[in-house]
Amino acid sequence: MMSTSEDRAVRPGTPPDTAPRPEHTEESVGVLVSRASQQLSQLVREEMQLAQAEMVRKGKQFGIGGGLFGGAGVVAFLALEALVVTVIAALALVLPVWASALIVTGALLVLAGILALTGKKEIGRASPPTPQEAIAGVKADVAEVREKAHR
Known part of the structure; x- marks a missing residue:
């Protein structure tokens, strides 16, 4: 018949059991390091994917802003062409032709201003040209790893 620790506590004179009994199964350091390495690799891959997606989005915003600036330049x-026509019309006729040409010129300049401001706004929204969200995520991950390492 095998004795248990309760039996030994009841029976005086029985030597205590000196063999360590595992309370729960612990994984070896090698397994833990391997798992941490795999998790770190996965984390780095995911952060790189986030950075890539963020850079694609910002690239599109820069493209839209640049296109709007280009549109502003064309307009x-x-x-300027309309202004030249206005000057010619002003010299050729006294009022009706050049007045209407001047109105068109003014409208084109207002449109160019609107396009330029909109383009500037789009480029401002895409700045700075770094993946800020991915960088913040990596910093948070590093802080969490450091916190857990010090426990």
């Missing part, structure tokens, strides 16, 4: 060029 401003058309406004």
Whole structure:
């Protein structure tokens, strides 16, 4: 018949059991390091994917802003052409033709201004050209790893 620790506590003179009894199964350091390495690799891959997605989004915003600036340049060029036509019309006829040409020129310049401001706003929204969200995520991950390492 095998004795248990309760039996020994009841029976005086029985030597205590000196063999360590595992309370729960513990994984070896090698397994833990391997798992941490795999998790770190997965985390780095996911952060790189986040950075790539963020850079694609910002690239699109830069493209839209640049296109709007380009559009503003084209419209401003058309406004200059219209201004030339206005001057010619002003010299050729006294009022009706050049007045209408001047109104068109003014409208084109207003449109160019709106396009330029909208383009500037889009480029401002895409700045700075770094993946800020991914960087913040990596910093948070590093802080969490450090916190857990010090426990």
